[in-house]
Amino acid sequence: MSTTAMINSHPNSTAGLSVDLLAEAIDAAAVCATTCTNCADACLAEESVADLRNCLRTNLDCADVCAAAASVLSRRTGSNVSTVKEMLTSCVTACADCADECEGHAGMHEHCRVCAEVCRRCEKACADLLTAIG
Amino acid sequence: MSTTAMINSHPNSTAGLSVDLLAEAIDAAAVCATTCTNCADACLAEESVADLRNCLRTNLDCADVCAAAASVLSRRTGSNVSTVKEMLTSCVTACADCADECEGHAGMHEHCRVCAEVCRRCEKACADLLTAIG
Amino acid sequence: MSTTAMINSHPNSTAGLSVDLLAEAIDAAAVCATTCTNCADACLAEESVADLRNCLRTNLDCADVCAAAASVLSRRTGSNVSTVKEMLTSCVTACADCADECEGHAGMHEHCRVCAEVCRRCEKACADLLTAIG
Amino acid sequence: MSTTAMINSHPNSTAGLSVDLLAEAIDAAAVCATTCTNCADACLAEESVADLRNCLRTNLDCADVCAAAASVLSRRTGSNVSTVKEMLTSCVTACADCADECEGHAGMHEHCRVCAEVCRRCEKACADLLTAIG
Numbered sequence: 161m162s163t164t165a166m167i168n169s170h171p172n173s174t175a176g177l178s179v180d181l182l183a184e185a186i187d188a189a190a191v192c193a194t195t196c197t198n199c200a201d202a203c204l205a206e207e208s209v210a211d212l213r214n215c216l217r218t219n220l221d222c223a224d225v226c227a228a229a230a231s232v233l234s235r236r237t238g239s240n241v242s243t244v245k246e247m248l249t250s251c252v253t254a255c256a257d258c259a260d261e262c263e264g265h266a267g268m269h270e271h272c273r274v275c276a277e278v279c280r281r282c283e284k285a286c287a288d289l290l291t292a293i294g
Numbered sequence: 295m296s297t298t299a300m301i302n303s304h305p306n307s308t309a310g311l312s313v314d315l316l317a318e319a320i321d322a323a324a325v326c327a328t329t330c331t332n333c334a335d336a337c338l339a340e341e342s343v344a345d346l347r348n349c350l351r352t353n354l355d356c357a358d359v360c361a362a363a364a365s366v367l368s369r370r371t372g373s374n375v376s377t378v379k380e381m382l383t384s385c386v387t388a389c390a391d392c393a394d395e396c397e398g399h400a401g402m403h404e405h406c407r408v409c410a411e412v413c414r415r416c417e418k419a420c421a422d423l424l425t426a427i428g
Numbered sequence: 429m430s431t432t433a434m435i436n437s438h439p440n441s442t443a444g445l446s447v448d449l450l451a452e453a454i455d456a457a458a459v460c461a462t463t464c465t466n467c468a469d470a471c472l473a474e475e476s477v478a479d480l481r482n483c484l485r486t487n488l489d490c491a492d493v494c495a496a497a498a499s500v501l502s503r504r505t506g507s508n509v510s511t512v513k514e515m516l517t518s519c520v521t522a523c524a525d526c527a528d529e530c531e532g533h534a535g536m537h538e539h540c541r542v543c544a545e546v547c548r549r550c551e552k553a554c555a556d557l558l559t560a561i562g
Numbered sequence: 563m564s565t566t567a568m569i570n571s572h573p574n575s576t577a578g579l580s581v582d583l584l585a586e587a588i589d590a591a592a593v594c595a596t597t598c599t600n601c602a603d604a605c606l607a608e609e610s611v612a613d614l615r616n617c618l619r620t621n622l623d624c625a626d627v628c629a630a631a632a633s634v635l636s637r638r639t640g641s642n643v644s645t646v647k648e649m650l651t652s653c654v655t656a657c658a659d660c661a662d663e664c665e666g667h668a669g670m671h672e673h674c675r676v677c678a679e680v681c682r683r684c685e686k687a688c689a690d691l692l693t694a695i696g
Contacts, residue, residue, distance in 0.1 A: 162593065162676050166600040167643040170674035171607040186596060191564065194592045197636040202487070205573040205639040209478055214372035216472055220488075221366050221377050227629060228362035232355050234599040237607040238348035243355050243391050246384040253380045270571035274564050295432035296459065300466040305473040324462045325430065328454060331435040331502040337440040339505040339616055344611055351606070354622075361495060368465040371473040383522050404437035408430050480650060482640030489634050489645050496630035497623075506619035511659050514652040521648045 163187050172236050181289050182233065188285040189230035189251060192278050196223035199275035206269065215261050215272065221290060222258035223251050226282060233289075241293070248290045255283035297321050308371045315423050316367065322419040323364035323385060326412050330357035330392060333409035340403065349395050349406065356392035359384050360416060367423075375427070382424040389417035431455050440504045449557050450501065456553040457519060460546050463493035464526060467543035474537065483540065490526035493518050494550060501557075507538035509561070511550050516558040522549035565589050574638045583691050584635065590687040591632035591653060594680050598625035598660060601677035608671065617663050617674065624660035627652050628684060635691075643695070650692045657685035 161184040167174065198213060200219035203212040222227055229251040259279035266273035297317040301308065308316060334353035335347040363385040366378055391415035399408035429452040435442065442450060468487035471480040497519040500512055527547035534541035565585040569576065576584060602621035605614040631653040634646055661681035668675035 162597055162680055163600070165676045166597055166604070166673055169676065170604045171602070190596045194588060194632055195564055195568055197633050198565070198572070200488075201485075201637040201639050202572040204481055207478075207482070208574075209311075210475075213472055213477070217369055217372035217469075218374055218377075221369060223633075224362040224365045225377065225381060229357045229594055229595055231599050231625075234369050234596060235351055235355060235603040237603050238351035240348075240352055240355050240391055243352075243359065243384070243388045246380075246387040247359060250377070250380040250384045254377045255588070257374055257377050269684060272569055274567045274571065275423040276565055280658075287478075296463055296546055297466070299542045300463055300470070300539055303542065304466070305475075306468045309561050312521045320462060324458055328498055328502060329434055332431070332438070333497050335503040335505050335619075336434070336438045338615055341439075341612075343615070344609075347606055347611070351603075354602075358500075364462055365491075369469040371469050396510055397597075405434055408433045408437065412430055414520060477629055478659075482642075485637055485640035486642055486645075489642050490635060492630040493645065494634045496626040499626045503623060508616075508620055508623050508659055509655045510654070511620075511623050511627065514655045518645070518648040518652045522645045525632060525642055525645050557647035 166234075172238055174236070177289075177292060181285075181292050184282070185285040185289040187228055188278075188282040189226045189233065192255060192282040193223045193226040193230060195275050195278040196220070196226065198212045199262065199271050202269070202271040212265070215265070218254075218258040218261045222254045222279060225254035229286065236288075245290060245293060248293075249288045251286045252283050252290070255279040255286070259283065298367075299384070302338045303404060304370055308370065311423075311426060315419075315426050319382075319419040319423040322365055322412075322416040323360045323366050325365065327357045327360040327364060329409050329412040330360065331419045332380040333396065333405050336403070336405040349399070350352060352388075352392040352395045353409070356413065358387035363420065379424060382420045382427075385420045386424070389413040389420070390428070393417065432489075442504070445560060449553075449560050451535065453516075453553040453557040454498055454501045456546075456550040457494040457501065457556060460523060460550040461491045461494040461498060463543050463546040465541050467530065470537070470539040474523070480533070483533070486522075486526040486529045487543070490522045493522035497554065512560055513558060513561060516554045516561075519554045520551050520558070523547040523554070527551060567629035572638055576638070579691075579694060580651050583687075583694050586685040587691040588632055588635045590680075590684040591628040594657060594684040595625045595628040597631060597677050597680040598622070598628065601664065604671070604673040614667075617667070619655075620660040620663045621677070624656045624681065632687065647692060647695060650688045650695075653688045654685050654692070657681040657688070661685060667696065673676075
C-alpha cells in the first residue's frame, strides 16, 4: 500500500512515533473494514444464516469501527490525542469480539477463518500503536 | 426522526434499556456526524482557514466517530456489549474534544457555535446511555 | 435538525440553489442511512431472515450510499459538481431499489414499512435537488 | 490483500465476473479512500492551505465515495445491479475529479503526486469492472 509514502510526505513529523507502526495500524484497519463487510455478506449467503446472526453483527460493527479508526489514524494535523487513543481502544475491542466469533466457525467457513486472521492482525496493530503512544 | 418507530418495530426487546435514551443517542450521533462534516467545510471556506486547522481536525474526527457510533448503536441482534460501550466512550471523547475546540471561536463563527451545541448534545446522550447500560 | 443553520452560516453562498432543497436532501440522506442500518439489523433478527436476504442487501447498500451522499452534499467549498451530480443519481437509485424491496413486505414487517417511506423521501429529495442543479 | 480469498470463499459465484477484476476494484477503492483522507490532512498542514481548498474538497468527497463503493462492491448476496453500476460510475467520476486536481500540484506536493496515482488506479479499476458488468 501507499500508506508509508503518504505518511512520509506529510508536512508534520510523526512526533516520535514509528512510521512502520502507524502505517501498519492504518493498513490493518482499512483491510479489516473491507474484509468484515465481505464476511458479513458471505455469512448472509450461507444456508445456515440463522445460526450466523451474531457473526453478521460483530462483522458489521467491526467494519464500522475499523473504517472510522483508519480515518482518524490518517490525520496528524492539529492535535486530538484523547480521541485517537479511545478509537484505538474501540478498534482493539471490536476486532477481538469479531475474531472470537469468527474463530468459532472457522473450521466450517473459510471466509470466517480469513476474517478472524485479519481481525487479529488489526487488533495487534492497534494495541501496539496504543502502547507506543503511551 | 423515525428512530423510535424503528426501535419499537425491531423483533428484539431493548433488554431493559429506555427506548428514549437509545433513540436520542442514535439521533444525536447521526446529526452530529453531518453537522461536523458541514462545520469542517465551512471552516475550510473561511479566510482564516490557517487558524482553523485544529477545528477542521476535530470536526473530521468527530464526524467519523459519530457516524460509526450511530451505526453500532442501531444494531440489537446478537450481542456485542463491549464494543458498544467502547464506541460510546469514544463518541463522548470525540464530541467533547470537538465542542471544546468549536466553543473557542463560537463568537466569531456561527457554524462553530451551532456545531459545539450539537456536539454537547451528542456527548450527553452517549454518556447517559453508557450510564444506563452500566 | 440544524442543517439549515449550518448552510446559512457557511461563508459561501449556495450559488442560487434553494437552501430548503439542499437541507432537505442532506437531512433525508442522513436519516435514510441510519434507518436502513436499523432495518437491516431488524431483518437479521426476524425468524424469516433467510427470506429477507435481498432486503438486508439493499438496506446495507442504501445505508452506505446515503451516508456518502449526505457528506458530499454537506460540502460547498471549492467546486466538484460532476461528483455531486453522480452521487445524487446513485442515491436516487439506491433508495428506489431499497424502497421497492421493503415495500414488498411492508405488510408483514413494520420496520420495512417505515424504511420504505424514509427511502422514498430521500429518493424524492435527491431527485428534486438534481433537477434544481440542472 | 485478502480480498481474493474472501471472494473465492463466498457461497455465491461471481456470476461470470472475473475474480481479478472484482478484487482489484474493491482493493483500489479501499486504498483510495484511506489515501485521499491522508492527502486531505496533509494539504491542511501545508503553509499554502488557502490555495489547496479545492484539493481538500475533492480529496474528502473522493474518500467518501470510494469507501461506499468498496462496501457496495463487497456484497454479492441478493441482487442490486443498478445500484452497483451507479456507484461504479460515481467512483470513476470522483476519482477522475480528485486526480485532475492533485495532478495540478503533484510537482510541489509529493502527497498529491501519490494520491493522483492511487486515484487513477481506482478510476481504471472501476471503469474496467463497469465494462465487464455491461
